[in-house]
Amino acid sequence: MYNALYIPSMSHHLIPPFLLREAGLLVNDMPKIHSHDPDLSTHTIFDPRTKMRIHLKLNGIFSYFKCRAIAPRELEDWSDYPVVYASPKGREWDPYDGVYAEEEACFLNHRGELRNDRLPSMRERPHLIEVDEDLSWHA
Numbered sequence: 001m002y003n004a005l006y007i008p009s010m011s012h013h014l015i016p017p018f019l020l021r022e023a024g025l026l027v028n029d030m031p032k033i034h035s036h037d038p039d040l041s042t043h044t045i046f047d048p049r050t051k052m053r054i055h056l057k058l059n060g061i062f063s064y065f066k067c068r069a070i071a072p073r074e075l076e077d078w079s080d081y082p083v084v085y086a087s088p089k090g091r092e093w094d095p096y097d098g099v100y101a102e103e104e105a106c107f108l109n110h111r112g113e114l115r116n117d118r119l120p121s122m123r124e125r126p127h128l129i130e131v132d133e134d135l136s137w138h139a
Contacts (some may be wrong), residue, residue, distance in 0.1 A: 013067065016088060018095075020045060022088045029056070029063055064119040 013125040016028045032038040043063065045054040056063040074081060087093075109115050 004034075012064065015095075019087055019093075022093075023085050024048065024088075025084070025086070031056075031058055031063070047082075048085045050084055051081055052084055054084075 017029050020027050024047075026041075027061070028041050028044050028046075030042060032042050037040045040053070043056045044050070045056065054065050056065050058064075070078075107115060116133065
C-alpha cells in the first residue's frame with residue numbers, strides 16, 4: 001500500500017490539505033458559507049490531471065467528503081477509472097523539514113511585502129520528497 005495510514009479504531013480518514021497540495025491537487029478549503037462569491041470551485045479538491053472535482057461538506061466546522069472501500073469489480077478493473085493521487089510520490093516525507101518554513105518566509109521582503117520573484121509559477125521547488133523508482137506507476 002502506497003502512502004497509507006491505517007488506524008483500525010477510526011471510522012473516518014484524515015489528510016492534511018498541505019499534503020494534498022504537495023500531490024498537485026488544488027484545495028479550496030474555504031466553506032461556501034464564508035465565501036463572498038462562492039462558485040463550483042469553492043470548498044472543493046480538484047485534480048487538474050483527471051479534471052475530477054470533489055465537493056467538500058461540513059461536519060460541524062470540519063471539512064470532509066464521503067468515501068467508501070473500493071468494490072471488488074473496481075479493484076479488478078481499476079485502470080477503467082480515473083485515479084487521483086492524494087499524496088506526493090515517494091516513500092519518505094518529513095512534515096517537520098525546516099525547508100517548508102524557509103521557503104514560506106522567502107515570499108516576503110523585509111517590509112512584509114510579497115516578492116514577485118518567489119511566486120510558484122516562477123520558481124523551482126526543491127526536491128523535498130525522496131522518490132522511489134519502484135513507484136513509476138505514479139506519474
